[in-house]
Amino acid sequence: MGLRFFLLVNKQGQTRVAQYYQYRDVETRVTNEAEIIRKCLARTEKQCSFMEYRGFKLIFRRYASLYFIVGADNDENELAILEFIHMVVETMDQYFEGVCELDIMFNIDKAHFILDEMIANGEIVETNKTRIIAPIRVIDKVDKLSS
Template sequence: MIKFVLMVNQQGQTRLSKYYEPVELSRRAALEAVAVRCCLSRSKHQVNILPAGDVFVVLKSADRLLMAAGIIVLEEQLLIMFNLDSVHIILDEMIQNGRIVETNKCRILAPLTAIDKMADG
């Protein structure tokens, strides 16, 4: 579940914040400070998913803004765990021998669609 979305400039100022569950103002400031610190302290060669307290911060850089989404750790890990077979199928369709061979969403999801049709029919 996504807890919040932030847009932060290069100076660390929050330009936009959207929360998807009630959070006290003092807690918001603390969450934003941790997220901003994590965002601005990483180099461009580091991973874009960072732990920040009880959430993971997923980063995307766009021009001079950093966009960050805070997701609940436990729910997202369980979601992936329950769909692990689908994740393997998707990865197998996209990557072969360490190289990306397919990026077309329809072609990547075709085996999953076929499996769903077989299960329903």
């Protein structure tokens, strides 16, 4: 399978983006998210950025006021997932010209689109920033023309 979910969370523990690649009912998602977020936010800068959680791995990284959290199968490479998180941040940074929490909140569809271009069915399928951003730019142009 690979990745189970991808979460973007602010420092207050509020989920801004949640993409799941394995079915979980809403109640389970909410319960698990709250526990996962508490665990990640409680870690200090000097502690490791990955941990075991209920039969899978949690890999996370903090950028400014946002935490990027990935749930992955046990056979996934933690360092590769950390690099992937960095690639997601760089891609969003390039598209939003300096991504911040407000960019995510006001353009939630674009954030999901970027993740959809990079991850399919829990597998990383694209890491080329130009290829990821190109379709979004086309949509932006069409939106401008129709306005």
